[in-house]
Amino acid sequence: MSTNHDVRKEHVVLATHSNLRYPESLTLDWGNKDPMKRGPVVASQTNPKARNAIGTHSGSYTVYRALSIASGKFSPAHRPDLHNTHSPVKIGPFPSWFDETKIVSLDPWGLDPQNHFKGHFEKGYDIRPSIAVTQAHLQIPEIHDAIRAGRLKPDGKIIKENMDIKITKVAIEPVWFLPGMAKRLNVEEGVLRRILFTESGGMYPELITRPDLKVWLPPIGSTTVYIFGNPEDLSNPNIELSCRVHDECNGSDVFGSDICTCRPYLMYGIEHAAETAQKGGVGIIAYYRKEGRALGEVTKFLVYNARKRQEGGDSAATYFKRTECVAGVEDARFQEFMPDVLHLFGITKIHNLHSMSNMKYNAIVGSGIEVVNRISIPAELIPADANVEMEAKKAAGYFTEGEVKKGEDLQKVKGREIT
Ligand SMILES: [Zn+2]
Numbered sequence: 304m305s306t307n308h309d310v311r312k313e314h315v316v317l318a319t320h321s322n323l324r325y326p327e328s329l330t331l332d333w334g335n336k337d338p339m340k341r342g343p344v345v346a347s348q349t350n351p352k353a354r355n356a357i358g359t360h361s362g363s364y365t366v367y368r369a370l371s372i373a374s375g376k377f378s379p380a381h382r383p384d385l386h387n388t389h390s391p392v393k394i395g396p397f398p399s400w401f402d403e404t405k406i407v408s409l410d411p412w413g414l415d416p417q418n419h420f421k422g423h424f425e426k427g428y429d430i431r432p433s434i435a436v437t438q439a440h441l442q443i444p445e446i447h448d449a450i451r452a453g454r455l456k457p458d459g460k461i462i463k464e465n466m467d468i469k470i471t472k473v474a475i476e477p478v479w480f481l482p483g484m485a486k487r488l489n490v491e492e493g494v495l496r497r498i499l500f501t502e503s504g505g506m507y508p509e510l511i512t513r514p515d516l517k518v519w520l521p522p523i524g525s526t527t528v529y530i531f532g533n534p535e536d537l538s539n540p541n542i543e544l545s546c547r548v549h550d551e552c553n554g555s556d557v558f559g560s561d562i563c564t565c566r567p568y569l570m571y572g573i574e575h576a577a578e579t580a581q582k583g584g585v586g587i588i589a590y591y592r593k594e595g596r597a598l599g600e601v602t603k604f605l606v607y608n609a610r611k612r613q614e615g616g617d618s619a620a621t622y623f624k625r626t627e628c629v630a631g632v633e634d635a636r637f638q639e640f641m642p643d644v645l646h647l648f649g650i651t652k653i654h655n656l657h658s659m660s661n662m663k664y665n666a667i668v669g670s671g672i673e674v675v676n677r678i679s680i681p682a683e684l685i686p687a688d689a690n691v692e693m694e695a696k697k698a699a700g701y702f703t704e705g706e707v708k709k710g711e712d713l714q715k716v717k718g719r720e721i722t
Pocket of ligand 1: 552555563564565566
């Protein structure tokens, strides 16, 4: 027979309700210029009464944390010791942080909250960082090739004598301000909350029961930013800025799979970012965990097979159609939220944008950032099997300085078959 104590531990609160708002829960005023009036996002689990957000930290890793706790290896009462964890460089605050429409999918004040919300920490609030900044050296074969070919030269600063590139990297967890998300998608907040609730299998009842809680930390992948040169220069429109906004493609980025241009385009962006920094400018690579156009890798591989087995073989003319047949949608990346990461760094002008995607370009320009030059991937960097994707995208209106194939010429662009 269980004791009272055990019963209490097993008692599960399915959802809190708006009429049971705890006095410990701090008010959040998204976009307020004064961090103390804006308030910290409290999504830790150590004191449920102090929470003012739905969901919890670490994105998709929430589930792994639960496994560690279930296995008895991790105490749910653990609170991080944030001593010495702060950013080595100063980032913000920028005017973009004070506009509740500019940044809606991350929490700029989640960077070093121990500095912004010192008083709350002293009162015992368990506020967790949702952004972290550190430094690293990159050792990349393509960059070594570029140095050997004479396109880049070590300068001892940006590129070390041993060919390492010195960078600053920033990890950003998703923190969604739901009214702002809804506004950008042009839907009612209530409708968005209901669909998020049902499509996650009812995972977050507070999306429905707590309309007073406006912030949700969704269980999705994070974003990583690599900065070449001085991070403080990113917000200065007079300093040349080269930028690649890249959506994760594990098969190409890490394993060198040749059906797409992801790794070559990423490496070209890194080379140019380093080169720009060496000239006194600054480079930024933003890497979003949106695998397979945010449809996931299983869907992506199914599409590859459907493309390669269709009558007439893998063809640029039917590239987007095959994705839609399998996935139900051509693309689920919602570039509308991508520029938030650029606004975190106060970026107002990009001199060289490494992207051919019209969706990315329109989202960036639509968010108020000026783009001077658009840089497409050089033809010699495109793997043979990736020409299907490249020609299909150009035919669909992606940016290019080269020719755009149509009709029969487009049909003739073929990829490898399944053997
Ligand atoms: Zn790819």
